[in-house]
Amino acid sequence: xxxxxxxxxxxxxxxxxDAGDNAWVNVDILMxxxxxxxxTIGIFKKHFGEHAKVWDKExxxxxxxxxxxxxxxxxxxxxxxxxxxxxxxDLPHYYDVGTxxxxxxxxxxxxxxxxxxxxxxxxxxxxHTCTAxxxxxxxxxIGNTDAGFILGTGKLWVKVPETMKFIFDGEIxxxxxxxxxxxxxIGDIGVDGATYRAMEFAGxxxxxxxMEGRMTLTNMVIEAGGKNGIIEPDEVTFDxxxxxxxxxxxxxxxxxKAQYHSVRRYKSSELLPMVAKPHSPDNKATxxxxxxxxxxxxxxGSCTGGKISDFIAAAKIIKGHELKLDTYIVPATTLIxxxxxxxxxxxxxxxxxxxxxxxxxGEASCAACLGGPSDxxxxxxxxxxxxxxxxxxxxxxxxxxxxxxxLASPYTVAASAITGKITDPREYLSVEAGVAx
Amino acid sequence: MSKIKGKxxxxxxxIDTDQIISAHHLVYSLDKPEERIFYGRxxxxxxxDEQSGLPGGNIPFTxxxxxxxxxxxxxxxxxxxxxxxxxxxxxxxxxxxxxxxxSPTYARIFYRNAVDGGFLIPYESLEDLxxxxxxxxxxxxxxVKDTITNLTTGKSYPLKPLGDVADIVNxxxxxxxxxxxxxx
Ligand code: SF4
Numbered sequence: 001x002x003x004x005x006x007x008x009x010x011x012x013x014x015x016x017x018d019a020g021d022n023a024w025v026n027v028d029i030l031m032x033x034x035x036x037x038x039x040t041i042g043i044f045k046k047h048f049g050e051h052a053k054v055w056d057k058e059x060x061x062x063x064x065x066x067x068x069x070x071x072x073x074x075x076x077x078x079x080x081x082x083x084x085x086x087x088x089x090d091l092p093h094y095y096d097v098g099t100x101x102x103x104x105x106x107x108x109x110x111x112x113x114x115x116x117x118x119x120x121x122x123x124x125x126x127x128h129t130c131t132a133x134x135x136x137x138x139x140x141x142i143g144n145t146d147a148g149f150i151l152g153t154g155k156l157w158v159k160v161p162e163t164m165k166f167i168f169d170g171e172i173x174x175x176x177x178x179x180x181x182x183x184x185x186i187g188d189i190g191v192d193g194a195t196y197r198a199m200e201f202a203g204x205x206x207x208x209x210x211m212e213g214r215m216t217l218t219n220m221v222i223e224a225g226g227k228n229g230i231i232e233p234d235e236v237t238f239d240x241x242x243x244x245x246x247x248x249x250x251x252x253x254x255x256x257k258a259q260y261h262s263v264r265r266y267k268s269s270e271l272l273p274m275v276a277k278p279h280s281p282d283n284k285a286t287x288x289x290x291x292x293x294x295x296x297x298x299x300x301g302s303c304t305g306g307k308i309s310d311f312i313a314a315a316k317i318i319k320g321h322e323l324k325l326d327t328y329i330v331p332a333t334t335l336i337x338x339x340x341x342x343x344x345x346x347x348x349x350x351x352x353x354x355x356x357x358x359x360x361x362g363e364a365s366c367a368a369c370l371g372g373p374s375d376x377x378x379x380x381x382x383x384x385x386x387x388x389x390x391x392x393x394x395x396x397x398x399x400x401x402x403x404x405x406x407l408a409s410p411y412t413v414a415a416s417a418i419t420g421k422i423t424d425p426r427e428y429l430s431v432e433a434g435v436a437x
Numbered sequence: 438m439s440k441i442k443g444k445x446x447x448x449x450x451x452i453d454t455d456q457i458i459s460a461h462h463l464v465y466s467l468d469k470p471e472e473r474i475f476y477g478r479x480x481x482x483x484x485x486d487e488q489s490g491l492p493g494g495n496i497p498f499t500x501x502x503x504x505x506x507x508x509x510x511x512x513x514x515x516x517x518x519x520x521x522x523x524x525x526x527x528x529x530x531x532x533x534x535x536x537x538x539x540s541p542t543y544a545r546i547f548y549r550n551a552v553d554g555g556f557l558i559p560y561e562s563l564e565d566l567x568x569x570x571x572x573x574x575x576x577x578x579x580x581v582k583d584t585i586t587n588l589t590t591g592k593s594y595p596l597k598p599l600g601d602v603a604d605i606v607n608x609x610x611x612x613x614x615x616x617x618x619x620x621x
Contacts, residue, residue, distance in 0.1 A: 022601055036523065039467050047612045047621070067464070074464030127522040127546055143524035143550035149611050153621060157611075159601070191451055192516035196545050225519060225544055280451065370460045370521075394453045394520060396483050397460075 002163040002258040004198040004230055007138040010252065011121045019162040019259070027059065028120040028137075030150045033106050034064035036125035036143075038081040043148030054089055055154035061093040061115055062086060063106035068097055068365040072373040104333035104364030107131040107219065107303040111211065112335055114245025118233040119252045123150060127222045128303055128391070134214035135241060136233030136251055141222065161227045162261035163198040164189075168205030170268040175429045177313060178209060178216035179305065179389065179409035183274040184266070186224045187284025195225030197261055200254075205268035206231060211240045212309040219304040220391050223281040273424055275387075276407040279395045287412055287424045297386040298323075298417035299378055299398075300410055301330025301362065302369040305389025308339045310410040315345045315353045317414035317428045323357045324420030325387075328378035330362040330369075337364050371399040380405070387416045441536045441558075443509030445576040445587075446498055447491040447567055448484065450514030454547065456483035457518065457526040467528060474504040476529035490572035499533050506533040510578065512570045512585075513540040517559075518547025527556040537578050539585055539596065541565050552602045555610030560585070561597040569594060 001009060005017050012023035032040050045052065054060050062082055067075035079097050086094035093115075095103045103109035107128050110116050118136035122129065125147045132139035142156070150156050166185055186193070199221040206214065218229030231237075233251045241249070273287040300306065300314050311329070331337040340351040355361055360378065368378035369390045380386055380399035386406070388398065393405035408416070411425035418428070462479045465472040481489065481498035490496025499506040511530070517540035518526060527550050530538070537558045538551070551559045560578065562585070570576065574589040578596070586593040599606055608614035615621045 035463050039524065042468050072464055074466070077466075078464070125522060125524075127520065129522075141522035141546050143522055143527075143546060143554060145524060145550065145554040145611060149553070149615070149621075153615075155620075191519055192542055192544070195516065195542055222546075225516065227545055370455075373461055373464070392455075392520065394455050395485055397455050401483070401485065 001255050002198070002260065003136065003200065003232060003252055003254045004138055004163055004228060005160055006252045007119055007121060008158060008160050010119070017160050019160050021160045022157055023160060024155050024157050025121050027123055027150050027154050027156060029059050029061055029115050029122045030147060031061045031063065031106060031110060031115070031122065031124035031129065032147055033062070033066055033126060034078045034082060035066045036147065037062055038078050040125055040144040040147040040151065041081060041085050043144055044151040047148065048152040052152060054151045057089060057091050059154070060091055060151065061110065062091065063095050063103055063109050064097050065103070065105045066366045066370065067372050069363050069377060070373040070375055075373055102334060104331070105303045105306065105366055108307060108332040108336070111135065111215070111240070112244065112333060114241065114247065117241055117245065117247055117249040118237060119250045123147065123156060128219055130221050130226065130229045131215050131219040131303060133218040133229040134211060134231050135237055136231060138228055138230070140228045159196070161196055161198045163200050164194055165200045165202060165260045165263045167203035167263065167265045168268045169203050169265060170205060171208065172205045172268045173271065175273060175411060175426045176271045177409035177411055178213040180271055180274045182217050182220045183276050183284055183407065184271065186220065186282045187274065187276070189224055191223060191280055191282045192225040194221060196227055199224065199226040199229045201229065201231050207234060210309065211236060212307045215307070216304050220281070223391060273409060273412050273426070275412065275422065276393055278393055278404040278406065281392060281407060287408070287422060290422050291424055293422040295325055295385050295387050295416055295421055297380070297384045298325045298327040298413050299330070299368060299386055299388040299390065300413055301328065301332065301367055302390040303332055304391040305410060306330050306332035306336065308336050308343060310389060311340060311350050312343060312345065313410040314414040315350045317411055317425060318357055318417065319345055319348065319353050321418045323359070323417045325417045327359040327417045328362060328368070329354050329359045330367045330378060331364050334364045368398050371397060387413050387422065389413050439580055441510060441578040441580070443536065443576065444507055445510045445512050445570050445572065445574050446508035447570050447572045448511060448513040449488050449491060449567065451516045451519055452484065452513055453520035454518060454523050454526040455520055457481055458523065458529040459483040463523065463525055467525070473532055476525060477504040477506070477533040480506065480529040480533035491567060492571055496572050506535065509534055509536045510576050511535055511538040512566050513538060514565055514567050515540060515542045517543050519544035522546045524550045524554055527551040527554060531556040539566060539578070552605050553611040555613065558606055563595050563597065566594055
């Protein structure tokens with residue numbers, strides 16, 4: 001069996017499952033946030049009763065993150081509903097807005113708080129729940145009805161997916177980031193190239209990455225239609241998880257004879273900085289092919305591009321340069337926002353590097369990654385042409401339908417912020433990376 | 438689910454959930470009747486105008502002064518419902534009055550939500566049917582024979598049987614299914 005099949009077999013009490021089988025699995029963690037939490041709670045109460053209790057309060061995690069810093073009354077009402085539910089159910093894992101427990105973007109807060117664990121089954125009411133597959137677990141997004149069902153029963157049916165394996169052989173070049181790998185893959189297979197399937201990432205190019213890089217890969221499997229992304233756990237995974245939780249997990253691995261839907265191999269040394277052009281994540285081009293395209297904004301943030309390693313990468317490029325673009329810095333979580341003030345590059349904190357260059361510094365949340373209410377930080381309200389480290393560039397995703405979004409790595413976004421047009425990061429990394437330009 | 442009859446609305450490939458119901462509309466309550474009607478009003482309003490109602494485009498799914506759509510069946514290109522996991526997407530289609538959608542392939546979360554929530558039936562077609570239908574054509578889906586017929590042109594096309602999910606669709610959603618099966 002593949003790793004995904006094994007996790008689902010264990011969670012459903014089967015000794016064996018094949019791709020295509022349907023199984024009812026026991027859920028280790030259910031995660032929800034401020035947009036889908038309130039309707040999920042509504043469905044739970046409608047079907048299980050006004051005073052029903054959730055199946056296991058240790059297994060429910062509620063992380064408001066989407067519409068936080070807004071005056072929109074409906075958005076704020078959503079937070080009130082979560083708060084009230086957490087209180088009446090006495091939920092230990094609720095991270096309330098306006099308190100020092102507030103975290104920010106759920107998919108990054110989950111690992112920080114030790115809720116992502118090898119071998120586990122995680123469902124979340126958000127399509128990027130697949131991010132947690134980086135920890136060698138089964139993790140996927142579901143809707144509110146399914147989530148309401150889990151709240152009451154702790155179970156859900158799943159169709160066991162086939163696995164597509166993507167192997168990166170050899171060391172990743174220093175100007176390439178995980179975002180370039182996943183944009184390459186999505187461009188190669190298309191936005192529906194992995195529909196209903198698991199996408200597994202492997203090879204030394206992947207296993208040499210830290211957890212944040214791996215999370216960037218698994219985060220975007222949904223952009224290829226994937227059900228879950230997964231990476232076999234190793235010491236890097238175990239160290240990360242054990243330093244954040246005492247939870248006893250059982251790691252699982254692929255069998256040698258596992259059957260895959262397909263296996264694709266990439267030579268890491270041949271990878272190039274990539275973008276996804278408007279208006280689809282599979283509309284791929286190398287940065288060289290679109291170099292010089294004029295831009296009006298740069299955005300570094302979200303669950304896929306607002307982690308501390310993303311900001312370190314951007315700061316490396318930006319340090320010592322003036323910026324031509326309005327540049328928005330949106331840390332995914334409050335912890336990362338603090339780290340911006342303590343992490344340094346060449347003796348200067350990341351915060352100072354960005355702020356002194358006129359960057360707009362945001363609070364931890366989803367912010368303009370999904371547009372949101374019109375007063376959302378960084379939202380594209382007009383005809384902006386934005387280069388962004390986020391994961392989606394559908395029409396209107398970051399605000400106005402008239403805006404255009406290019407997706408790229410933090411290196412490429414930072415290099416483009418300096419010149420005001422799409423720019424290959426190798427222009428700015430040549431000395432340090434020892435690469436000829 | 439025997440027969441569904443009504444006017445068809447035609448869309449292209451990769452209709453994502455932001456196009457079905459844009460994120461800034463998600464603040465309305467789904468429980469309060471006076472607010473949930475807005476999901477009908479804004480359903481599919483995120484589709485670029487020239488692609489809204491093919492082949493000509495520029496047809497709103499729901500008229501700007503109405504809360505319900507005149508279209509009960511959507512025929513779309515591949516990968517319908519990609520993007521976010523928001524259940525508001527199939528829900529908004531139901532609120533607008535849609536009964537079924539027909540596409541060669543779905544993004545899985547949309548498919549699951551449509552089925553488990555009992556919102557509307559996602560039928561898979563064997564081929565891309567977007568050129569066989571024009572927005573406003575009269576259409577009939579036969580859930581027993583698994584066909585879709587364009588009553589305007591008189592031509593029928595096969596649909597894939599619902600398979601594993603038929604029991605949930607017929608029960609009307611995952612809760613109704615689980616109740617019947619004695620699980621809850
Ligand atoms: S940062 Fe963007 S992609 Fe990530 S959870 Fe928030 S809205 Fe979704």
